[in-house]
Amino acid sequence: MMTEYDSLEPDTWRPQARFRAAIDSLHQLRAFNEKGGIAVFLDVTRASPPDIEILGSQTRILSFWDTRSRSGFVTKPKFSAGLLTLRFVTSGQISYLHRNGETVASSLIAALTGFDELREVRASSAISAVSATFPAHALVLASAALTGDGPSGLPALEPVADMNRPGMAALFCTVRSVQRRLQTIKQQSDLWLPLLQEVMSYQLLSAWPTRAAFTMAPPLDTASRQLQLAIDYIEANLQTALILADVAASAGISVRSLQIKFKRELGRTPVQFIIERRLTRAHEDLLSAAAVERSIGAIARTWGFLHAGDFGQRYRRQFGCTPSQTRSTTARGRLRVTE
Known part of the structure:
Protein backbone atom coordinates (compact mmCIF):
# COMPACT_ATOMS: atom_id res chain seq x y z
CA MET A 1 0.00 0.00 0.00
CA MET A 2 1.34 3.42 -0.95
CA THR A 3 1.86 5.91 1.87
CA GLU A 4 2.72 9.59 1.85
CA TYR A 5 6.28 8.63 2.79
CA ASP A 6 6.68 6.70 -0.49
CA SER A 7 6.39 9.90 -2.54
CA LEU A 8 9.02 11.79 -0.53
CA GLU A 9 12.58 12.35 -1.64
CA PRO A 10 15.23 10.85 0.72
CA ASP A 11 16.50 14.35 1.53
CA THR A 12 13.01 15.27 2.76
CA TRP A 13 12.50 12.16 4.85
CA ARG A 14 14.13 8.74 5.06
CA PRO A 15 14.30 5.87 7.57
CA GLN A 16 17.37 6.08 9.79
CA ALA A 17 18.02 3.33 12.34
CA ARG A 18 20.49 5.49 14.25
CA PHE A 19 20.72 9.22 13.74
CA ARG A 20 22.97 11.85 15.28
CA ALA A 21 23.49 15.49 14.33
CA ALA A 22 25.62 18.11 16.08
CA ILE A 23 24.92 21.56 14.63
CA ASP A 24 27.06 24.51 15.69
CA SER A 25 27.07 26.82 12.67
CA LEU A 26 24.61 28.28 10.19
CA HIS A 27 26.37 26.39 7.40
CA GLN A 28 25.77 23.09 9.19
CA LEU A 29 22.18 24.11 9.83
CA ARG A 30 21.55 24.73 6.13
CA ALA A 31 23.23 21.46 5.18
CA PHE A 32 21.14 19.61 7.75
CA ASN A 33 17.89 21.04 6.38
CA GLU A 34 18.90 20.07 2.86
CA LYS A 35 20.18 16.55 3.55
CA GLY A 36 19.10 15.58 7.09
CA GLY A 37 16.08 13.58 5.98
CA ILE A 38 13.84 14.30 9.01
CA ALA A 39 10.26 15.54 8.96
CA VAL A 40 10.86 19.16 10.06
CA PHE A 41 12.80 22.22 9.00
CA LEU A 42 15.13 23.50 11.72
CA ASP A 43 16.04 27.14 12.40
CA VAL A 44 17.24 29.49 15.14
CA THR A 45 15.94 32.90 16.14
CA ARG A 46 19.01 34.50 17.68
CA ALA A 47 22.00 36.18 16.08
CA SER A 48 24.31 33.79 17.95
CA PRO A 49 25.24 30.55 16.15
CA PRO A 50 23.12 27.42 16.66
CA ASP A 51 24.14 24.87 19.27
CA ILE A 52 21.89 21.86 18.71
CA GLU A 53 22.39 18.13 19.21
CA ILE A 54 19.87 15.53 18.02
CA LEU A 55 20.12 11.81 18.72
CA LEU A 84 1.63 12.69 16.28
CA THR A 85 4.60 13.80 18.40
CA LEU A 86 4.73 13.05 22.12
CA ARG A 87 7.33 15.20 23.89
CA PHE A 88 8.70 15.31 27.42
CA VAL A 89 10.75 18.40 28.32
CA THR A 90 13.45 17.83 30.93
CA SER A 91 14.74 21.43 30.98
CA GLY A 92 13.60 24.71 29.41
CA GLN A 93 10.28 25.26 27.62
CA ILE A 94 8.77 24.49 24.23
CA SER A 95 5.90 26.49 22.68
CA TYR A 96 3.61 25.02 20.02
CA LEU A 97 1.78 27.32 17.62
CA HIS A 98 -1.11 25.47 15.96
CA ARG A 99 -4.45 26.24 14.37
CA ASN A 100 -6.28 26.42 17.69
CA GLY A 101 -3.80 28.65 19.48
CA GLU A 102 -0.66 28.02 21.49
CA THR A 103 0.36 25.44 24.09
CA VAL A 104 3.50 25.28 26.20
CA ALA A 105 5.41 22.23 27.44
CA SER A 106 7.85 22.23 30.34
CA SER A 107 9.23 19.79 32.88
CA LEU A 108 5.79 19.91 34.53
CA ILE A 109 3.70 19.56 31.37
CA ALA A 110 4.09 17.04 28.50
CA ALA A 111 2.78 17.76 25.00
CA LEU A 112 1.05 15.73 22.29
CA THR A 113 0.83 17.49 18.91
CA GLY A 114 -0.42 16.48 15.48
CA PHE A 115 1.60 17.48 12.40
CA ASP A 116 -1.57 18.30 10.48
CA GLU A 117 -2.48 21.15 12.84
CA LEU A 118 1.03 22.28 13.77
CA ARG A 119 2.47 25.48 12.34
CA GLU A 120 5.61 26.12 14.39
CA VAL A 121 7.52 24.90 17.44
CA ARG A 122 9.78 27.22 19.45
CA ALA A 123 12.25 25.78 21.96
CA SER A 124 13.89 28.02 24.56
CA SER A 125 17.62 28.18 25.16
CA ALA A 126 19.08 25.43 27.36
CA ILE A 127 16.38 23.05 26.16
CA SER A 128 16.47 19.29 26.66
CA ALA A 129 13.63 17.01 25.56
CA VAL A 130 12.79 13.40 24.70
CA SER A 131 10.20 12.74 21.98
CA ALA A 132 8.39 9.97 20.14
CA THR A 133 6.59 10.33 16.80
CA PHE A 134 4.13 7.79 15.42
CA PRO A 135 1.18 7.62 12.99
CA ALA A 136 -2.18 8.82 14.28
CA HIS A 137 -3.87 5.70 12.89
CA ALA A 138 -1.95 3.62 15.46
CA LEU A 139 -3.89 5.36 18.24
CA VAL A 140 -7.14 4.87 16.33
CA LEU A 141 -6.57 1.10 16.19
CA ALA A 142 -5.38 0.92 19.81
CA ALA A 169 6.07 9.11 34.73
CA ALA A 170 5.92 5.51 33.43
CA LEU A 171 5.16 6.74 29.91
CA PHE A 172 8.14 9.10 30.06
CA CYS A 173 10.43 6.29 31.28
CA THR A 174 9.24 4.07 28.43
CA VAL A 175 9.96 6.69 25.76
CA ARG A 176 13.37 7.51 27.22
CA SER A 177 14.35 3.86 27.66
CA VAL A 178 13.30 2.84 24.14
CA GLN A 179 15.11 5.82 22.61
CA ARG A 180 18.34 4.80 24.34
CA ARG A 181 18.06 1.12 23.53
CA LEU A 182 17.43 1.78 19.85
CA GLN A 183 20.80 3.51 19.65
CA THR A 184 22.50 0.20 20.52
CA ILE A 185 20.71 -1.91 17.90
CA LYS A 186 22.48 -2.25 14.56
CA GLN A 187 19.43 -3.32 12.57
CA GLN A 188 15.82 -2.78 13.57
CA SER A 189 13.46 -5.67 12.99
CA ASP A 190 10.28 -5.32 10.96
CA LEU A 191 8.71 -7.83 13.35
CA TRP A 192 9.01 -6.16 16.74
CA LEU A 193 8.56 -2.50 15.75
CA PRO A 194 4.80 -2.91 15.06
CA TYR A 202 -2.01 1.38 24.68
CA GLN A 203 0.21 2.97 27.34
CA LEU A 204 -0.30 6.47 25.97
CA LEU A 205 -4.09 6.10 25.78
CA SER A 206 -4.18 4.76 29.34
CA ALA A 207 -2.14 7.66 30.77
CA TRP A 208 -3.05 10.65 28.60
CA PRO A 209 -6.08 12.82 29.51
CA THR A 210 -9.05 13.20 27.17
CA ARG A 211 -10.85 16.50 26.67
CA ALA A 212 -13.88 15.20 28.50
CA ALA A 213 -11.94 14.16 31.58
CA PHE A 214 -8.94 16.48 31.79
CA THR A 215 -8.84 19.36 34.23
CA MET A 216 -5.70 21.39 33.85
CA ALA A 217 -3.73 21.97 36.98
CA PRO A 218 -4.28 25.47 38.34
CA PRO A 219 -1.72 28.07 37.28
CA LEU A 220 1.39 28.07 39.40
CA ASP A 221 1.25 30.56 42.24
CA THR A 222 4.01 33.12 42.61
CA ALA A 223 6.08 30.95 44.95
CA SER A 224 5.90 27.94 42.62
CA ARG A 225 6.77 30.04 39.58
CA GLN A 226 9.82 31.37 41.37
CA LEU A 227 10.88 27.84 42.28
CA GLN A 228 10.42 26.68 38.68
CA LEU A 229 12.51 29.60 37.40
CA ALA A 230 15.28 28.62 39.80
CA ILE A 231 15.08 24.97 38.71
CA ASP A 232 15.17 25.96 35.03
CA TYR A 233 18.28 28.05 35.67
CA ILE A 234 19.98 25.17 37.49
CA GLU A 235 19.14 22.71 34.72
CA ALA A 236 20.56 25.05 32.09
CA ASN A 237 23.83 25.54 33.98
CA LEU A 238 24.57 22.17 35.58
CA GLN A 239 27.91 21.93 33.80
CA THR A 240 29.12 25.27 35.17
CA ALA A 241 30.05 26.50 38.64
CA LEU A 242 26.66 27.40 40.11
CA ILE A 243 26.43 30.20 42.67
CA LEU A 244 23.32 30.37 44.84
CA ALA A 245 23.16 34.15 44.49
CA ASP A 246 22.86 33.73 40.70
CA VAL A 247 20.21 31.02 41.06
CA ALA A 248 18.21 33.25 43.41
CA ALA A 249 18.58 36.23 41.08
CA SER A 250 17.20 34.20 38.17
CA ALA A 251 14.01 33.74 40.20
CA GLY A 252 13.92 37.30 41.51
CA ILE A 253 14.28 36.32 45.17
CA SER A 254 16.91 36.36 47.93
CA VAL A 255 19.22 33.44 48.69
CA ARG A 256 17.43 32.92 52.00
CA SER A 257 14.02 32.76 50.26
CA LEU A 258 15.50 30.33 47.72
CA GLN A 259 16.68 28.01 50.48
CA ILE A 260 13.31 28.15 52.21
CA LYS A 261 11.37 27.39 49.01
CA PHE A 262 13.55 24.40 48.13
CA LYS A 263 13.33 22.96 51.63
CA ARG A 264 9.59 23.55 51.93
CA GLU A 265 8.51 22.38 48.45
CA LEU A 266 11.19 19.81 47.53
CA GLY A 267 12.38 18.64 50.93
CA ARG A 268 16.04 19.41 50.19
CA THR A 269 18.40 22.36 50.01
CA PRO A 270 19.36 23.95 46.68
CA VAL A 271 22.84 22.42 46.97
CA GLN A 272 21.41 18.95 47.58
CA PHE A 273 19.13 19.38 44.57
CA ILE A 274 22.04 20.47 42.35
CA ILE A 275 24.14 17.47 43.40
CA GLU A 276 21.24 15.07 42.76
CA ARG A 277 20.64 16.50 39.29
CA ARG A 278 24.35 16.33 38.42
CA LEU A 279 24.49 12.72 39.57
CA THR A 280 21.41 11.95 37.46
CA ARG A 281 23.02 13.49 34.37
CA ALA A 282 26.22 11.50 35.00
CA HIS A 283 24.10 8.36 35.39
CA GLU A 284 22.38 9.07 32.06
CA ASP A 285 25.76 9.49 30.36
CA LEU A 286 27.02 6.20 31.80
CA LEU A 287 23.95 4.49 30.31
CA SER A 288 24.27 6.25 26.96
CA ALA A 289 25.76 4.53 23.92
CA ALA A 290 26.80 7.98 22.69
CA ALA A 291 29.19 8.35 25.67
CA VAL A 292 30.71 4.87 25.54
CA GLU A 293 34.16 6.17 24.55
CA ARG A 294 34.33 8.59 27.48
CA SER A 295 35.89 7.48 30.75
CA ILE A 296 33.98 7.49 34.02
CA GLY A 297 36.33 10.20 35.30
CA ALA A 298 35.67 12.40 32.27
CA ILE A 299 31.91 12.04 32.70
CA ALA A 300 32.19 12.88 36.41
CA ARG A 301 34.25 16.00 35.65
CA THR A 302 31.73 17.11 33.03
CA TRP A 303 29.09 17.29 35.75
CA GLY A 304 31.27 19.03 38.33
CA PHE A 305 32.69 16.10 40.32
CA LEU A 306 36.45 16.64 40.46
CA HIS A 307 37.32 13.91 42.98
CA ALA A 308 36.67 10.29 41.97
CA GLY A 309 36.20 9.05 45.53
CA ASP A 310 33.59 11.67 46.38
CA PHE A 311 31.77 11.06 43.09
CA GLY A 312 31.73 7.28 43.66
CA GLN A 313 30.34 7.59 47.20
CA ARG A 314 27.62 10.04 46.22
CA TYR A 315 26.71 7.99 43.15
CA ARG A 316 26.35 4.79 45.16
CA ARG A 317 24.15 6.47 47.77
CA GLN A 318 21.81 7.78 45.06
CA PHE A 319 21.68 4.77 42.70
CA GLY A 320 22.63 1.79 44.89
CA CYS A 321 25.59 0.78 42.70
CA THR A 322 28.97 2.10 41.64
CA PRO A 323 29.59 4.04 38.40
CA SER A 324 31.68 1.14 37.08
CA GLN A 325 28.82 -1.30 37.75
CA THR A 326 26.48 0.93 35.73
CA ARG A 327 29.00 1.11 32.88
CA SER A 328 29.49 -2.68 33.05
CA THR A 329 25.73 -3.28 32.81
CA THR A 330 25.52 -1.03 29.76
CA ALA A 331 28.45 -2.84 28.13
CA ARG A 332 26.79 -6.23 28.67
CA GLY A 333 23.62 -4.89 27.09
CA ARG A 334 25.55 -3.79 24.01
CA LEU A 335 27.28 -7.18 23.84
CA ARG A 336 23.96 -9.04 23.86
CA VAL A 337 22.67 -6.81 21.08
CA THR A 338 25.68 -7.44 18.83
CA GLU A 339 25.98 -11.20 19.41
Missing part, protein backbone atom coordinates in the same frame (compact mmCIF):
# COMPACT_ATOMS: atom_id res chain seq x y z
CA GLY A 56 17.40 9.61 17.29
CA SER A 57 15.97 6.76 15.30
CA GLN A 58 13.16 7.03 12.76
CA THR A 59 10.99 4.63 10.76
CA ARG A 60 7.51 4.82 9.23
CA ILE A 61 6.18 3.09 12.34
CA LEU A 62 7.98 4.86 15.19
CA SER A 63 10.56 7.59 15.66
CA PHE A 64 12.38 8.58 18.84
CA TRP A 65 14.42 11.71 19.54
CA ASP A 66 16.67 13.09 22.26
CA THR A 67 17.19 16.81 21.58
CA ARG A 68 19.47 19.21 23.45
CA SER A 69 20.25 22.81 22.58
CA ARG A 70 21.96 25.70 24.30
CA SER A 71 20.83 28.16 21.62
CA GLY A 72 17.20 27.09 21.33
CA PHE A 73 15.58 26.43 17.97
CA VAL A 74 12.46 26.71 15.81
CA THR A 75 10.95 23.87 13.74
CA LYS A 76 8.23 23.68 11.10
CA PRO A 77 6.74 20.49 9.58
CA LYS A 78 7.92 19.65 6.07
CA PHE A 79 4.79 17.71 5.17
CA SER A 80 1.46 16.45 6.52
CA ALA A 81 1.46 12.72 7.11
CA GLY A 82 -0.99 12.06 9.95
CA LEU A 83 1.81 12.08 12.54
CA SER A 143 -8.43 2.87 20.99
CA ALA A 144 -10.73 0.49 19.11
CA ALA A 145 -9.02 -2.49 20.75
CA LEU A 146 -9.32 -0.97 24.23
CA THR A 147 -12.98 -0.03 23.90
CA GLY A 148 -14.09 -3.08 21.92
CA ASP A 149 -15.68 -0.85 19.28
CA GLY A 150 -14.69 -0.53 15.66
CA PRO A 151 -12.25 2.22 14.59
CA SER A 152 -14.07 5.53 14.96
CA GLY A 153 -11.38 8.16 14.59
CA LEU A 154 -8.71 9.58 16.83
CA PRO A 155 -9.66 9.89 20.53
CA ALA A 156 -10.23 13.43 21.79
CA LEU A 157 -6.88 13.77 23.56
CA GLU A 158 -5.75 16.94 25.27
CA PRO A 159 -2.73 18.72 23.74
CA VAL A 160 -0.96 18.75 27.12
CA ALA A 161 -0.84 16.53 30.19
CA ASP A 162 0.18 17.22 33.78
CA MET A 163 3.24 15.12 34.63
CA ASN A 164 1.74 14.47 38.07
CA ARG A 165 -1.06 12.40 36.50
CA PRO A 166 -0.94 8.64 37.16
CA GLY A 167 0.98 6.81 34.47
CA MET A 168 2.76 9.83 33.01
CA LEU A 195 4.42 -4.65 18.43
CA LEU A 196 6.32 -1.85 20.18
CA GLN A 197 4.11 0.71 18.45
CA GLU A 198 0.97 -1.11 19.60
CA VAL A 199 2.12 -1.46 23.22
CA MET A 200 3.17 2.20 23.42
CA SER A 201 -0.16 3.28 21.93
